Amino acid sequence: MSRYDTNVILYRLKKDATFRDRFRSDPTAALADADLTDEERQAFARWDVKRLNELGGSLHLLLSIPGLGGH
Numbered sequence: 001m002s003r004y005d006t007n008v009i010l011y012r013l014k015k016d017a018t019f020r021d022r023f024r025s026d027p028t029a030a031l032a033d034a035d036l037t038d039e040e041r042q043a044f045a046r047w048d049v050k051r052l053n054e055l056g057g058s059l060h061l062l063l064s065i066p067g068l069g070g071h
Contacts, residue, residue: 002056003055006052006056006057007056007057007058009034009044010052010058011061013065014061014064014065014069017066020066020067027044027045039051039055040052049063
């Protein structure tokens with residue numbers, strides 16, 4: 001997956017409350033159709049902000065997602 005695609009998922013988590021709720025309930029199911037590597041999928045499922053950032057996720061997005069970010 002590219003940095004762009006990682007950030008598309010993060011942006012969707014930030015802006016799409018329905019998707020965010022599905023992700024909170026079952027991250028594996030919410031990301032089932034996403035084009036992710038196993039490592040990326042695990043980082044999202046664990047909500048490993050540090051690893052997601054290392055994989056190209058925007059730190060701003062990672063910290064600004066309601067209910068998941070740093071707020």
